[in-house]
Amino acid sequence: MAGSISPAGETFTGNRALHLEEPLIFELDAQGRCGVDLDPAPAVQDRLGGLKRRAPVGLPGLSEPQVVRHFTRLSQKNYGIDSGMYPLGSCTMKHNPRLNEKLARAKGLGDLHPMQPDSTAQGALELIDTLAHWLKTITAMPAVAMSPAAGAHGELCGMMAIKAAIDVRGEKRGRVLVPESAHGTNPATAAACGFSVDSIPANARGRVDLDAFKAKLGDDVAAIMLTNPNTCGLFENDMIAIAEAIHDAGGYFYCDGANLNAIMGRVRPGDLGIDCMHINLHKTFSTPHGGGGPGAGPVVLSAALAPFAPLPYVVHDAAGYRLVEHDEGGDAQPFGRLKGYHGQMGMFIRSLAYMLSHGADGLRRASGDAVLSANYLLASLQDVMSASFPGPCMHEALFDDHFLKDTGVTTLDFAKAMIDEGFHPMTMYFPLVVHGALLMEPTESESKETLDQYIATLRALCARAKSGDIQTFKDAPRFTPRRRLDETAAARKPVLRWKAETEGTSAAQ
Amino acid sequence: MRYLPLTDADRSAMLDKIGVGATRDLYCDVPAGALLTDPVDLPLHKGEQDVERTIAALGAKNISPSDAPCFLGAGAYRHHIPATVDYMIQRGEFLTAYTPYQPEVSQGTLQALFEFQTQVALLTGMDVANASMYDGASACAEAVMMAARITRRGRAVLSGGLHPHYRAVADTHARFLGHEMTGPAPRLEGDEDIAGLIDDNTACVVVQTPDVFGRLHDLTALAEACHEKGALLIAVFTEAVSLGLIAPPGEMGADIVVGEGQSIGNALSFGGPYVGLFATRDKYVRQMPGRVCGQTRDSEGKRGWVLTLSTREQHIRREKATSNICTNAGLCALAFTVHMSLLGEDGLRRLAEINHAKAVMLADKVAAINGVRVVNDTFFNEFTVELTRPAALVVEDLAARGILGGVPLSRLMPGRAQFANHLLLAASETVGDDDIARLCAALKEVL
Secondary structure, eight states: OTTOOOTTOOSSSSOBTTBOOOOOGGGSOOTTOOSSOOOOOOOOOOOSTTOBOOSOOOOOOOOHHHHHHHHHHHHTTBOOTTTSOOOBTTTOOOOOOHHHHHHHTSTTTSSOOTTSOGGGBHHHHHHHHHHHHHHHHHHTOSEEEOOOOSHHHHHHHHHHHHHHHHHHTTOOOOEEEEETTSOTHHHHHHHHTTOEEEEEOBOTTSSBOHHHHHHHOOTTEEEEEEESSOTTSOOOTTHHHHHHHHHHTTOEEEEEGGGGGGTTTTBOGGGGTOSEEEOOTTTTTOOOOTTTOOOOOOEEEOTTTGGGOOBOEEEEETTEEEEEOSOOOTTOOOOOBOSSTTOOHHHHHHHHHHHHHHHHHHHHHHHHHHHHHHHHHHHHHTTTSEESSOSOOSSOEEEEGGGGTTTTOOHHHHHHHHHHTTOOOOEESOSTTSTTOEEEOOOTTSOHHHHHHHHHHHHHHHHHHHTTOHHHHHHOOOSSSSOOBOHHHHHHSOOOSOOHHHHTTOOOO | OTTOOOOHHHHHHHHHHHTOSOGGGGGTTSOTTOBOSSOOSSOBOOOHHHHHHHHHHHHTTBOOGGGSOBOOOTTOOOOOOOHHHHHHHTSHHHHTOOOSSSGGGBHHHHHHHHHHHHHHHHHHTOSEEOSOBSOHHHHHHHHHHHHHHHHTOOEEEEOTTSOHHHHHHHHHHHHHHTOEEEOOOOOSSSOOOOGGGOOTTEEEEEEESSOTTSOOOOOHHHHHHHHHTTOEEEEEESOGGGGGTBOOGGGGTOSEEEEEOTTTTOOOGGGOSOOEEEEEOGGGGGGOOSOOEEEEEBTTSOEEEEEOOGGGSHHHHGGGOSOSOOOOOHHHHHHHHHHHHHHHHHHHHHHHHHHHHHHHHHHHHHHTSTTEEEOOSSOSSEEEEEESSOHHHHHHHHHHTTOBOOEEHHHHOTTOGGGTTEEEEEOOTTOOHHHHHHHHHHHHHHO
16 A cells, blocks of 8 residues: 555545555465465375476465455445446346345255255255246246346347257258347347348337338348347337248247336237247346346247257156256257256346245336336436437437537546436447437336436536536546546556566555 | 335326326337236235245255255365355445446456456466356357367367266357367276367367366376367366366466356355356457456556456447357356455465365275275365266165265266266365265165
8 A cells, every 4th residue: 555645635545534445455465364264184195196286376365354354445446226326228227135135045045056966956946947937927938948147148048949940940041130229249149159140220210120120031031139128218019010020931039138127017028929038137137236247047938949948947747846957858859058057046046036025016016117217217308318219118218419419528428427426327328229329227226216316417417518518527437436447558458467577566556 | 015116106296297197108119918907927025024934945945065964066066155255245336236337436346356367367377367257167168169269160179078067068059150079988997088189170179177077187298289280278177176286277288278166155056156267378368258357547547447358249249249248257256256365375275185185085985885986096176986886876865864975977977878876976175074974874874
């Protein structure tokens, strides 16, 4: 810490009360300390075949209180849902109940080995089966693959099932249709399954252009990947027509379930004719985002795709629950395996607890509140900000940067100014179909008081931008642990790890 | 509903502002007939106590390793997790944050990821690591695809000692990308000849150490054989603690090192979520999949961190991305980093030494039982034994006696009759002398 007084700082330490500077853990090192007490290893003749490590790893040694303080200080530099409103469009940052955390660690669940005999894990298999039942019921789909570890992993699972189904039919279909407004993972997933990607334009109403879509159909089209509600926050009202058209052309309908939170308990995607859809348990069913994972992305499948579901899966008969971990022949034709073991059990527990808490009535209430709140934002802001499409929207409201035209303020500046006001910014520059997008998703977790404060803040920022006060925006954020960071320099000469020789033992300066 | 702040009065006021009569009117774009009027056919909401009771009842139907002597491994390992680890990852600022796309309010997550990447690079003996992957198996499959991109070759040679789940995930990806996967069949005795299978179209060789049977391998000669032919060597591990005692793959010439980090800081959790570790050489960093955190400066010149090299990723590159992966195992990586920080140099070495010593003691004890033969010459904390009966039946008999007595190889490789009587046994610092005594007594009864 010595010598780390910031030029702008007024303190000797560089700290400002609760704003505490914290070096890297490697810079806190003092040899001879350890944060765990372990007895010496019993003396044995080693069986390492001469492969014993010769050089030290290079890890620092710290006591437990130092480790606790280090990570506590780091945590204080983070904004979480617990801190405040997190209106990230497309991400569904809703409240994470602590009950779910408690239950994920409950006796017989947190400490359970994936390779225990099935006979000793009947409760775990029943839990997976119960969650599967909830997911199938909410979506009106006959089957679900539970193992994918994230939304994009679920996309991969669904598209692999589609490819396997096409292979079994003996057909060659290499093209996948993806709307311009799609998440980037959709085309990346299609490519990872060996498909080529063909982009479908949006119409003036922010939906798939039905005629343009139909014009692209052919006997080489494998699937359409469509997000519904879409990333503009709009329900694709031609869903059923799109499903019929893709099926008539011999293709499959992949639905990206990222925005299920708008419709859970109110609209069942299976009623609209889809073939598969991944469900982000970390969005819709509130397993914590954890600063970037872990998530979980189970995939519901139509009867046509169900046989191709990957290994493993749970079956239930008179003898109890059983894990099928290998291809056993019969009707099932699993396309393979996507991860080790059986899926994100810790996330299954949390999301089931969340569903049980809400029940069928509460899930409906929650999606309704999410949609109501987004429309409330839209209605309260459209006179000062430029809404990309007229309402009603679903659970997120999309604005473009037209309202900032000629102010000199960009979408990025506007978002950074929100940080100073105590809000996490909305999603910026996505979707790509509108210029300088600002996509807000309040979720059902925010009170009207918070929504009103958010609206008032945005209105004040709009007024400031139009008043010509650009500098405050360019300087934002001003009150964060760090000011704007140079992302260009980070990418040009990547420094991806600490090294003693480059950093010495100096701290922040 | 306790999680929903809006009151009926709030809802009316909001509907008035929007100018519609009911929430239902906001769903006017949904095709007629598809909008449900009633709740779906599932139970109604429950209070906290009821939910707790329901889930606890499911937990009570399992035999937990915390209640039984446990010798299970095969890629997931039971270790003691210091209380500090779970406390830290449950701090709301870590737990309820999103991916750190707004770095000014995410320095906590970012700095921890930078520390994680450094720890993984040090542990594996490599230059750089990414911010983690779903798990070890998916990290391995991504490594194979990365090698194909780097070498522009479409063939991978996989060792028979690779964990079958890792093999299966790599095979699944290869099937859809048209890559050829080959390699020798798993064998318990003698060395496999992998170097002889490398040809001019080989992108990579994948070898696990300790392998699925627990044996250790020196990769130095194989790395040289790979590099002579222009192929990359991918080294795999499933037990991160082993790297506290065993020479790291980076020192043996591996080009990519992948593995499972669960055993440091993460609960068993019936197989997930886990944390995939992925490390490589500097020169390949732009072909590396997944997120990566990098150091930079802010506008006042202060050191800080951001997610970087995102031009590799799908939100920028779409169908040309290096991988379809757009997340990491953030909180599991944090748990890894907190535990690793508590251990430090001395703690990790000592933990690894204890694990090895326990396994040696276990091996010597079971080897003395009639009808048990220890197969391995070398191992870290897990080894294979041959029994006189099918291992799957023995495991059930042990379970009936309240012992989680290892993983039968037949569960991992059901198609290979020669392994029907083989059992994988693991011992960590959580195994006590009395646990070993109970296992031995039970084995004598059931063999």
